[in-house]
Amino acid sequence: MKIGVFMGGISSEREISIKTGTAILKSLLRQGYDAYGIELHKDNMLKAFLDEEYDVAFLALHGIYGEDGRIQALLDILGKKYTGSSMISSAISMDKDLTKKIAISEGIKVPKTYKIHDIYKIEDFPVVVKPVIEGSSVGLYICKSIEEVKKALAELSEKEVTIEQFIKGEELTVGVIQGEPLGVLKIKPKKGLYDYKSKYTKGMTEYEYPAVIDNKDYKKAMEYATIIHNSLKMNGISRSDFILSNGDIYFLEVNSCPGMTETSLVPKLATLKGYTFDDLIKKMLKEINL
Template sequence: MKIAVFMGGISSEKEVSVRTGTAILNSLIRQGYDAYGVTLDKNNLLTAFIENEYDLAYLALHGEYGEDGRIQGLLDILGKKYTGCGMISSAVSMDKDLTKKIAQAVGVRTPKSYTRENLENIDKFPVVVKPSTEGSTVGLYICHNKEELLDAVEKSGEKDLVIEEFIKGEELTVGVLEGEPLGVLKITPKIGLYDYKSKYTAGMTEYEYPAKISEKSYQEAMEYATIIHNSLKMKGVSRSDFILKDGELYFLEVNSCPGMTETSLVPKLATLKGYTFDDITRKIVEKFR
């Protein structure tokens, strides 16, 4: 079986995708798979999938044109096998607003949401403003008053936005591998927010896994993440993010293709089940044997 690892792309998360793809490719080669890498850009975003030879597309793509269902739909049309979620699951989970509505419908608690149309009615701050279809905290604003809120919305342009109450608490994340919850990890940035720099710079964030929280909250986080994974009919690996405040757990978002870099969270969580990085990539590939 020939495996092509697709990475890069044209989203704001291209750099992280290349790092994810490189780590996955090295893992596959280390295990003896016939694998090679393909870096996508604006010039080959379509042709790369048509002109290369492969039996399996291992998708290491983050953000738009990679994690949002468009590439998955293309591969469906081409009749090619690929890792991760299908077109519909990818598209829905990429939209934070839609995902929150599904989470609420299946009984998972989320922060209070607002829309552009009712900004004037917001009287409780701080609130969070973030693009509905981007990750890695790109374009995220924490607004402490009406002026900052209106400025953040203006700077966001015409993008679809998630506007929600800012809940200050313990930041948690849960990985799910093929329907199996891996455990709960607590994220503590050394400076400020868990932003792009904190995520991808070694040493800027402390990670506690398993998270030292109550057993009730720990089990609830794993249950919520599994419910989200299954409700969206996700495949492969997903990672759900939460905030824990005063014993109450709030779901924030889910990633259908979480990072797999040297500082990524899923490989850390996998160790709680005794899985190595190579175990993760092998489990995903072996589904297509």
């Protein structure tokens, strides 16, 4: 059985995807699997899946053409097995507005959301303006006025965006693998905003795991992340992000293919359950009966 680790792609998260894929490939080789890496770019996004020799696609792709269901649909058509969530689960979880609606239907609180044509109805600032379909805090703007909202919308004019209430509180994230919550991690950026630079630059963010919060809130965050994972019928690993504010937990978004780099959060959370990085990789393969 030959495993192809697909990484790279054409999204804004290409660089992180390559780091994720490289770490996964090293783990597979270390464990004795027959695996090799395939770097995707604009000229081989389709060709690689058709021409490469592999029995299983280990997907290490982030963002569009990776996490949004399109690659999963292609692999379904080709009859190839792949890691992670299905086409439908990937597509829905990638859309921040859709996932928030599902969270609401499950009784989970989310920040108040505004439509673009309703920006003049915003009374409480700041608000967050960000792409509906994007990850790694790419294109994230914290706006303190209508003027700043307009500027952010202009910067993101080629993308579908969502505008939501900014909730000041503690940033939490919960990893789930095969329906099992791994624990809660608190994100403590040193410069206030957990943006792309803070996320992927060593030393710019502190991570507290297990998160030192009230036990009731800890359990609730894990419960909510598990509900999201199961409601979207996700497979493999997911990571849900929350804000804890005044005793309330607000769901922000879920990642169907979270980063697996040296600074990534899921491998950190896995240690709370006694799982190594290699254990996570092995579990993802076992889920597809390998």
